[in-house]
Amino acid sequence: MSFITAPLTIAGVAAVLAALIAVVDRIVNNYGECEIDINKGTKKLTVKGGEPLLGLLSAEGIFLPSACGGRGSCGACKCQVTTDVGPHLPTETPYLTDGEIADSIHLSCQVKVKTDLSINIPEELFNVKQFDAKVLSIRDLTYDIKEVVFDLGDEDITFKAGMYVQIVVPPYAKVKGTTQRAYSMSSRPLDNHKVEVLIRLVPGGIATTYVHEQLKEGDSMQLVGPFGDFRRSETNATMVCVAGGSGMAPFKSIIHEMIDNNITDRELWYFFGARSLRDMFYMEEMRALEKEHPWFHFVPALSEPQEEDNWTGDVGLITDVLDRYIKDKIGVDTDMEGYLCGSPGMINACNNVMTANSIPLEKIYYDKFA
Amino acid sequence: MKMTPNMRKAQENMAPGVITADGFLGDDKRPLQDMIVESEELLRHEGIDIDTVVQTLKDxxxxxxxxxxxxxxxxxxxxxxxxxxxxxxxxxxxxxxxRKITTVVRNIEKEESIMYSTISLHLLQKHHFLEGKGSPFRLEPVQLKKVLELD
Structure with missing residues (x-):
């Protein structure tokens, strides 16, 4: 019998230890109900502790921007936590500046709520909603850019042109969890039952692959928004806008917003760069708008036009074209503001051209893919 | 070959849908350690120096x-x-x-191309991993030589 006594004793001890760990875990990790005070009492939430702040807020209808759905890889869900929650985690610091760390800014997806918390968020986030949308149409604009229009049904979205929404991509193929990604809206703010976005295929991208290969007209999809502070200023300065590819989105929205609001006393120059004609889109629509509205000037440019393109428009990198136009047509003495949408590289290159042509850095606004 | 816990975790993270849609392993089901050893052998066989090729790709x-x-x-x-x-x-x-930076390089004359990202370059330089066979971002040594004209 002794051969069975030893294994049984070990099994018994292991079972007791496991039970003990389970009991201790329930006691130690039971944070009970916690109160989250938002913006000094503007809103107070009572939540069950033990979960990340980002998820607890969204469960209560407060949506912070998040392009990764809480995986700690986008750095978008920042908020100020005025209660002491201990030092910043190594998973947060790569996304925060020294100033933000000093100001107690945290990534809300990395803050586990264990006690009552006080936080500060931008007021406009109270306007953010989650929408159960339906795909109304999908259109190929180029070989790698699709225009997707969502119908919000009875819901409406209030936004300023230039803002963005997050689409919630469900699990598909080998992708297990949901994923959120941010896209600038290209739709007219007046048309508030619809949201239009332009999505360029990113090789290996979870969300863009889903949209390009799986999403169909009639499908349901959740959207969260609006977010962002990229928008037209309320001055009369000449707007100098630059984009390429899906960076078209916020400018299409801004131009239509100006038309809808009958803003006719402000010049807008829109520089749109592509390599060849196959990368160019919305040409006819932009040309038609230009013809109808004398304040709007559309300057498409190809950096490497192909022979078969028969291109007669401007040629060169969009930064070179921009430089030429500011000097020769707009005039360096004109009161100008810069508006940019694109990658950090494109933004930096345009910043250099604009500041060299008398546009102060503080008058250059951008929607940076960062 | 025996894998360390870190290596096992890395292989889990490389599965499709964890970090990227397609993951990093392609159709290769072998332990990650074996794939890395094979990557190093393939690069040696083709006479490709890792630091040199990574620098060319970065340029x-x-x-x-x-x-x-x-x-x-x-x-x-x-x-x-x-x-x-x-x-x-x-x-x-x-x-x-x-950062999510992706580069596609197409050799005009040879009509062959490679695609890589900032992570691909890090995986190659630091971990000597070319990505699994069938992964869209795999830097196949023969293809690298052809596209970059390393001969």
Whole structure:
């Protein structure tokens, strides 16, 4: 019998230890109900502790921007936590500046709520909603850019042109969890039952692959928004806008917003760069708008036009074209503001051209893919 | 070959849908350690020095950035497109985060291309991993030599 006594004793001890760990875990990790005070009492939430702040807020209808759905890889869900929650985690610091760390800014997806918390968020986030949308149409604009229009049904979205929404991509193929990604809206703010976005295929991208290969007209999809502070200023300065590819989105929205609001006393120059004609889109629509509205000037440019393109428009990198136009047509003495949408590289290159042509850095606004 | 817990975790992170849609392993089901040993052997066999090739790929990525998101011809030999998407991606080995920068290099004359990202370059330089066979971002040594004209 002794051969069975030893294994049984070990099994018994292991079972007791496991039970003990389970009991201790329930006691130690039971944070009970916690109160989250938002913006000094503007809103107070009572939540069950033990979960990340980002998820607890969204469960209560407060949506912070998040392009990764809480995986700690986008750095978008920042908020100020005025209660002491201990030092910043190594998973947060790569996304925060020294100033933000000093100001107690945290990534809300990395803050586990264990006690009552006080936080500060931008007021406009109270306007953010989650929408159960339906795909109304999908259109190929180029070989790698699709225009997707969502119908919000009875819901409406209030936004300023230039803002963005997050689409919630469900699990598909080998992708297990949901994923959120941010896209600038290209739709007219007046048309508030619809949201239009332009999505360029990113090789290996979870969300863009889903949209390009799986999403169909009639499908349901959740959207969260609006977010962002990229928008037209309320001055009369000449707007100098630059984009390429899906960076078209916020400018299409801004131009239509100006038309809808009958803003006719402000010049807008829109520089749109592509390599060849196959990368160019919305040409006819932009040309038609230009013809109808004398304040709007559309300057498409190809950096490497192909022979078969028969291109007669401007040629060169969009930064070179921009430089030429500011000097020769707009005039360096004109009161100008810069508006940019694109990658950090494109933004930096345009910043250099604009500041060299008398546009102060503080008058250059951008929607940076960062 | 026996794998360390870190290596096992890295292989889990490389599965499709964890960090990227397609993951990093392609169709290869072998332990990650075996794939890395094979990567090193393949590179040696083709006479490719890792640091040199990574530097060439980084240079082309930078040249591609001059296209401001659109494709650009480099040295009359390659069409290079470097694109940047919002956000970052963590390395599957959990030793850093990288901007989502992707470069496609097409050799005009040979009509062959390679695609890589900032993470691909880190995986190759630091971990000697070319990505699994069938992965869209795999840097196949023979293909590397052909596209970059390393002979």
């Amino acid at each position: 082309l990525m930078e040249e591609g950035r001059n296209g401001l998101g659109e494709p650009i011809t480099v040295d009359g030999k390659w069409i290079v497109q470097t694109t940047e998407a919002r956000g970052h991606l963590p390395c599957p080995f959990e030793d850093g985060i990288y």
